[in-house]
Amino acid sequence: MRGVKAFLVSHTHWDREWYRTFESFRARLVDTIDRVLELLSTDPGFRFLLDGQTIVLEDYLEVRPQRRKALEDAVSAGRIAIGPWYVQPDSLLPSGEAHVRNLLEGRRVGAAFGPVSAVAYTPDSFGHPAQFPQLFAGFGLCAFVYWRGNPSALSGLPPEYRWQAPDGSSLVACHLGAGYANAGNLALDPVGAASTIAQRSQALAERTRQQRILLMNGFDHAAPSERTREIACALADRTGWQVERALVDDFAAGIEPELPVFRGELVGGCAGPLLPGVWSARLPLKLANRACETALERLAEPFAALARLHGLPDERASLRRAWRELLRNQAHDSIGGCSIDRVHEQMRARYDASQELARETTLRALERLSGHGVARSTPSGDAIEVAVWNPSPWPRSGVARFPLDPWPGLQANDSGPFFHRWLLPPREGKGMSADGVPVRVVDGHADGRYLIAPASRALDLELVVGEVPALGFRRVRLEPAAAAPDLVDAGREISCATTRLTAADDGTFELRLGSRVFAGICALEDEGDRGDSYDADPIPDLAATLESVEFERRRHAGGIEELEVVRTFALPARLDASRERRSSERAALRVSIRARVAPGEPGASLSLRIENSAEDHRMRLIFPTGAPCSEFLAATSFDAARRSTAKSDATGWIHPPPATFPQQGFVFANGLALVAPGLPEAEVREDGSIALTCLRAVGWLSRLDLRTRPGPAGPQLPVPGAQLRGAFTAELRLLSFDDPSVVAAAAREAELPLQAVTIAGETRVPEGVSLLALEPRTLVLSALKPADDGDALVLRVSNPGDETARAVVRTGFALESATPLRLS
The missing domain is CATH 3.20.110.10 (Glycoside hydrolase 38, N terminal domain)
Known part of the structure; x- marks a missing residue:
């Protein structure tokens, strides 16, 4: 030509x-x-x-x-x-x-x-x-x-x-x-x-x-x-x-x-070749990525911006460093999980650096807004004033988790000891209330905590809190009260307001959300996978056998109820030598789900822990919606993609399409919203069930013998780390809606816990003031951050729906001007 x-x-x-x-x-x-x-x-x-x-x-x-x-x-x-x-x-x-x-x-x-x-x-x-x-x-x-x-x-x-x-x-x-x-x-x-x-x-x-x-x-x-x-x-x-x-x-x-x-x-x-297996390879990396994004986008940046607006130190350099660490992990072969084990081991340090910078930037901003100076006051008295901060752009109530930490280590407050007496055992008989509501005492994560004695443990308080203003705080007074330990038994039902969860003999749940009832929630599906880090290649034998189920229910006087179901499955240990079948040797898969309902928190949250000792398999949790489904929504970048359950016509395709799809936070079908941050691969079937990939274990970077992909996608190298032997955790939330247009914003806010810090003296902002509120709730607060240059704030709102919406923003501070900007 x-x-x-x-x-x-x-x-x-x-x-x-x-x-x-x-x-x-x-x-x-x-x-x-x-x-x-x-x-x-x-x-x-x-x-x-x-x-x-x-x-x-x-x-x-x-x-x-x-x-x-x-x-x-x-x-x-x-x-x-x-x-x-x-x-x-x-x-x-x-x-x-x-x-x-x-x-x-x-x-x-x-x-x-x-x-x-x-x-x-x-x-x-x-x-x-x-x-x-x-x-x-x-x-x-x-x-x-x-x-x-x-x-x-x-x-x-x-x-x-x-x-x-x-x-x-x-x-x-x-x-x-x-x-x-x-x-x-x-x-x-x-x-x-x-x-x-x-x-x-x-x-x-x-x-x-x-x-x-x-x-x-x-x-x-x-x-x-x-x-x-x-x-x-x-x-x-x-x-x-x-x-x-x-x-x-x-x-x-x-x-x-x-x-x-x-x-x-x-x-x-x-x-x-599309290589969609990267959506599910090495899922702990995806979970860490989402945790960093959320910590930066919706906690560190907004509160650092609001703190700077009230005369507090400029944290833009810390935020930039945290983002740069995270961005280095978002290169396609890095976050895709399709590299050698040493690469992904090195990525962990970058995720840790990013998340720790975000966490400490958030904490310091909230402490200073709550009256602290550089020398943070350690809670030590019987009565403690706590500021509970709301990261959402509309009022919320719910549960805030507050750590009783000594800080800095071995430095006494002017008024007394350097640690709270509760940190010393025994704990029995010790209790507190938050504005009259019993406080729940729970073990905290030990990372970054100063433990004062060999027998001491990190200790957190869970506070049930009434309405907290949008991007503002509510003052809560903690006072000594009668001890209120969890009531622990083998019951199988928990409830709060219009949410009720009941466990069946096989460890699945029946979930009532308002008038809707969903049965068979969290059924487990496990199949062999002869694929690699780029593509799954299923062996659909569904050979997992349920070996045991354990139930433990915990109910607290403050209204928090939890039901933990631990299922142990026996499944083939790996592929056999032919790579066409799964082996006759068996290995254990232990799946723990701690379901939780609490006052002020919509729907039910599920804390998932997977302990895997098998290889070459994909494990999914199934969420039936109770009716056939032809169309559903899934979160993507600045959008809620409308997808079909009908099979794609792949005539002439180089790479046949999988039934799975990528999602960035939620899947919504037949009124059920599955909020699954950091678990980006899902499938919605014609019967309406949502299949969420929770683990995909493979042992090769790339292979030549896949049925689901023509040719290799990289060098044929063993990557035993991609088998994900060991344990990891994930957090899910189940919500129900009649109006699909509000799902995206509600799902994003469901990822954001209320934040709690002590109050020290005069706060920088008045209690009860919404520093920034957004309407309507069809819109998503995407960013609130300090401008890269100058003293302005950058506010970004996205509309993932199909209809045009008019955003109404109200601030609790004086605005000199508001100027529309390009993203750049």
């Missing part, structure tokens, strides 16, 4: 960590960028795409600080393209706010070197959410270049089309066809290389309506070719095309604006 203009883009796709650790790959990154700079000095026409992420600049300069000027000159001259991402993310697992922070950090880092690319180059992520066009438009990006995710609806469109978000925002999307190496991995001979490129790109040239195609000269961790000038000339001679050595921005700049339109998610395998 003559008349085609081909853009030959030299690049490397740089996974910071994958089948090697970060430091191992960084050594090769240094060599690669060294060579790029060398080629820039010897070949005037050479240009290079540095994989759309700016973190590699930091990684390189930590080892080659003397080359900063050379990089700045190359970026400023338009010869190296950088950004707009900070890291190349997975698109479906991080939150929408995390993507915003990724692009903000990418721009911040990149701007110090020169212009940042206006193309959202995302070549290898495993599918993309429908809201990406609105996100990218908010940063002024002009195009999206990608490979994975095309559904059947795009098979009849050219590789360049207009991708439209639910709000109507749109941008040019450019599909890479056969991938980001259609002009990579070439023969040394330029003529032979040109012949290979011409063959590979023929289909792309025939499909384009723009008479322009992208030729990507590079691959994973590939050093740049020094023969691109000769290859470009040979390709032009062979094809008659105009061939230009260029960057993706050059390609995007010439695309005509009138294009066919597509609206929806990119979660198909029509044109390339």
Whole structure:
């Protein structure tokens, strides 16, 4: 096809960590960028795409600080393209706010070197959410270049089309066809290389309506070719095309604006392998990721912003550091769980750093708003004044957990001892009330706690609290009272207000939420999995045998009731040598569910603990909704995606679609909302049941023999850590709604506990004041944070519903002005 203009883009796709650790790959990154700079000095026409992420600049300069000027000159001259991402993310697992922070950090880092690319180059992520066009438009990006995710609806469109978000925002999307190496991995001979490129790109040239195609000269961790000038000339001679050595921005700049339109998610395998097993590989990583996102987005940032507004210290540097640690874990092969064990072990330190920074920033902001100075007062007297803070943008009641900690260690308060007498055993006979309501005494997490004696334990108080104003606090007075220990028995029913939960002999639950009744809740389904970290490959034998069930009920005078059900299953220990069947040897799977209801808390919460000793299997909990279902909602980035239970027509697909789908916080079907933060893989069946993946244990990074995927997705390396032997926990909530439009906001707020700190002297804000309230409850408070520059606050509200809504924001502080902003 003559008349085609081909853009030959030299690049490397740089996974910071994958089948090697970060430091191992960084050594090769240094060599690669060294060579790029060398080629820039010897070949005037050479240009290079540095994989759309700016973190590699930091990684390189930590080892080659003397080359900063050379990089700045190359970026400023338009010869190296950088950004707009900070890291190349997975698109479906991080939150929408995390993507915003990724692009903000990418721009911040990149701007110090020169212009940042206006193309959202995302070549290898495993599918993309429908809201990406609105996100990218908010940063002024002009195009999206990608490979994975095309559904059947795009098979009849050219590789360049207009991708439209639910709000109507749109941008040019450019599909890479056969991938980001259609002009990579070439023969040394330029003529032979040109012949290979011409063959590979023929289909792309025939499909384009723009008479322009992208030729990507590079691959994973590939050093740049020094023969691109000769290859470009040979390709032009062979094809008659105009061939230009260029960057993706050059390609995007010439695309005509009138294009066919597509609206929806990119979660198909029509044109390339999607690799949906990353949604469920190494689930403890996903749980840690969600915990960090929530701690930053909805606790640390809002309270740090409000504290600064009231004259308290600026915590923006701490917040940025916490986000940078988290973003490094959101690279697609990192959060995807599809790397070697050492990589994922190293990720834990980043998650810990991010969460600890977020937790301490939140605590210090709340303490200072509640009257503390730098020297925090340790609760030591019989009567304690507590401020219970509400992180939600509407009034809430419920349970707040308050730690009785000595702090700092061995430093006495002016008024008395440095620890509360309750911290010394025995506890029997000790009691408190909170505004007259009995307080529940429970063991706390020992991490970060100062234990004063070998026999002492971390101690928390659970306070049942009446209405707390939106993003404000309520003063609660704790006073000595008669002891009120839990009443412990083997009962099987708990209830509070209109919620009732009853356990059956097999350990499943019947749940009443108002007028709705759901039976068979938390049935367990376990099947073999011969897959790898990229894809499940089920062996549907459902061979788990229930060995025992234990019940324990705890009821407290304050109204908190808990029912713990512990089930032990025997199941095949692993696959047999053929990898076609599960072995006859048996192993134990212990699943504990502590169901809880409490005054002021909607629905029922479920604390899940899984103790796994088996390999090569997928365990799911089933939540029947009691009626057939054809359509349901699932949380995604800034959206509630409406999905169908009908099977996809996958005729001609390269990668057959799974029945599962990704979700970011909740699934809603037939009036039942399953809130499952950090467990991102689910399935809704035609009978209306929701199947939530709680564990997927596999032992290989990638394999060649899967039935659910053609070919490998990476090197065939054993990854025993992905078998998830051992224990981990997750938190779920079950809610019921008649109106689907309120589910997203209610589900997000259900992840946020009330916060409690002691009061010391005069508080910075009056009790009972809503510092910020949002209406209507169909809207989600997405961000409340300090502006990156200046003294302003940034407030972001999302509308995941289908109907336009008018947001009403009321503040408990004076506003000078309110200015609409882009995301950038």
